[in-house]
Amino acid sequence: MTAVTTQCCAPIARAPLSEDDAADLAVLLKAVADPVRLRLLSMIGSHPGGEACVCDLTGVFDLTAPTISHHLKVLRTAGLIDGERRGTWVYYRIIPETVSRLGALFTPLAAPPAAQSGPVDVELLTV
Amino acid sequence: MTAVTTQCCAPIARAPLSEDDAADLAVLLKAVADPVRLRLLSMIGSHPGGEACVCDLTGVFDLTAPTISHHLKVLRTAGLIDGERRGTWVYYRIIPETVSRLGALFTPLAAPPAAQSGPVDVELLTV
């Protein structure tokens, strides 16, 4: 266990964020701060096999294919998903490291109403 | 323990998000998807006593007071912070429940490179 142990606050509430870190994280958060992209991310992540074809995604929304393509590109540019063409179709899958980076920002606030049974060990990411 | 136990994926990667849930969460995420608001949140949360006066916040940024006030209002409207006037000054503090709701969305993806020692119990929030 190489992590720093804490039982208090989320990283975001433990020390002031630097200007650079805040700018970095804002880019990442902006990528997921959209209903369509949030649903795309969850559809890709929960798809059997861990990956989803674009053709599985376009039909679900009331949007044109280029719009879906645009949103996938935003997620991809942010490093949240990765895509690969195999033959005719393109498959996307989640990049867990980036997703967990978001979670680590807000999570270790522990349980606010009823505290967890024991102290929670938290990786202190360098963002 | 009334929670569902899992050792796999973040909630966002476990089941497709409904349209309504995605819209709700996008509003919350949009509130934190800004460098200034991210820093405001972390400055308020990490301030001694758990609360910060607006006067502590305005000087740090290269922005006018009304702009800071606007950002604080966005955070407040989203339910991430709460403010109270005491005499001359207004003090803001974090609402941990809302912050942890964000963390719960992305976190339980476990440790991607090296798995945690044991399975992690995760509250399955209804969002």
Added chain:
DNA sequence: CCTTTGGATAGAAGTTCATCTAATCAGGAG
């Protein structure tokens, strides 16, 4: 080769958002 289908790119239109200046509200101090 030509055609068809899946997907991405280019550019435009409408909307949302961050920021400013100016004006307003709330408490204290003289």
Added chain:
DNA sequence: CTCCTGATTAGATGAACTTCTATCCAAAGG
């Protein structure tokens, strides 16, 4: 009461974002 300071509200402006249509690229089949 009047003035000063802390903070918010109102309105305007310019940039960024979401979505569209039209076009283009890539792979597979006839």
